[in-house]
Amino acid sequence: MPAPPSPGRLTVITGPSGVGKGTLVARLLQRHPGLWLSVSATTRTPRAGEIDGQHYFFLTRPDFEQRVSTDGFLEWAAFAGHLYGTPRGPVEEHLAQGQPVLLEIELEGARQVRRTFPAAFQLLIKPPSFEELERRIRGRGTDVEQAIQKRLARARVELEAEPEFDAVLVNGDLEAAVQELERLLGFGDAV
Numbered sequence: 001m002p003a004p005p006s007p008g009r010l011t012v013i014t015g016p017s018g019v020g021k022g023t024l025v026a027r028l029l030q031r032h033p034g035l036w037l038s039v040s041a042t043t044r045t046p047r048a049g050e051i052d053g054q055h056y057f058f059l060t061r062p063d064f065e066q067r068v069s070t071d072g073f074l075e076w077a078a079f080a081g082h083l084y085g086t087p088r089g090p091v092e093e094h095l096a097q098g099q100p101v102l103l104e105i106e107l108e109g110a111r112q113v114r115r116t117f118p119a120a121f122q123l124l125i126k127p128p129s130f131e132e133l134e135r136r137i138r139g140r141g142t143d144v145e146q147a148i149q150k151r152l153a154r155a156r157v158e159l160e161a162e163p164e165f166d167a168v169l170v171n172g173d174l175e176a177a178v179q180e181l182e183r184l185l186g187f188g189d190a191v
């Protein structure tokens with residue numbers, strides 16, 4: 001059983017698109033408001049209902065590249081034709097204040113964090129099956145076919161990286177998965 005997230009602990013959550021990372025993290029944050037979730041920057045266009053500064057910071061590609069050149073990202077990567085990055089300043093500030101920090105990022109970013117923050121806890125979320133993953137991406141209704149195809153192709157690579165992770169969580173039954181996530185992060189039975 002891992003120790004409760006110590007003050008200033010960094011946790012990385014990775015997993016294929018549509019596996020339920022956002023859903024799980026939202027439930028976790030509701031139950032544990034002391035956790036802080038990093039808001040990423042991206043060059044992709046907002047989906048219906050996504051708010052700039054809340055779900056993502058939506059940047060133009062030149063603005064994103066400018067921030068790369070000034071070392072403004074803790075990590076960044078290309079995914080399905082767009083760029084995604086973790087703004088460095090807020091993460092460092094929250095960690096310095098002793099607050100546990102969550103990053104919800106794809107595989108290449110997780111690998112970069114493994115190099116720069118080797119003490120970070122790295123968790124892979126898996127679907128019960130590939131067919132269920134595809135059902136969830138399609139059922140979400142947020143992506144055009146081309147974006148779905150890119151995400152499914154990438155999903156196979158991400159799932160093959162399982163041995164790189166400190167822990168693996170299968171998101172089958174949602175409530176059971178939230179409880180397992182709490183256990184893995186050291187919250188025990190606390191709700």
Ligand SMILES: Nc1nc2c(ncn2[C@@H]2O[C@H](COP(=O)(O)OP(=O)(O)O)[C@@H](O)[C@H]2O)c(=O)[nH]1
Nearest residue numbers: 017018040076077079084085086104105106109
């Ligand atoms: N490396 C990296 N990946 C990110 C970041 N923010 C989000 N991602 C990942 O980018 C991928 C695509 O995210 P998104 O376009 O929101 O699609 P979704 O995963 O299908 O909801 C997901 O795997 C996210 O975890 C980031 O700051 N850095």
Ligand SMILES: Nc1ncnc2c1ncn2[C@@H]1O[C@H](COP(=O)(O)OP(=O)(O)O)[C@@H](O)[C@H]1O
Nearest residue numbers: 017018019020021022023136140171172173174
């Ligand atoms: N345990 C689960 N069982 C069934 N559907 C789920 C589960 N977790 C998430 N979903 C659904 O799957 C879809 C993708 O979830 P989402 O959180 O957007 O994934 P991600 O952030 O990993 O791309 C959403 O429609 C969500 O409601």
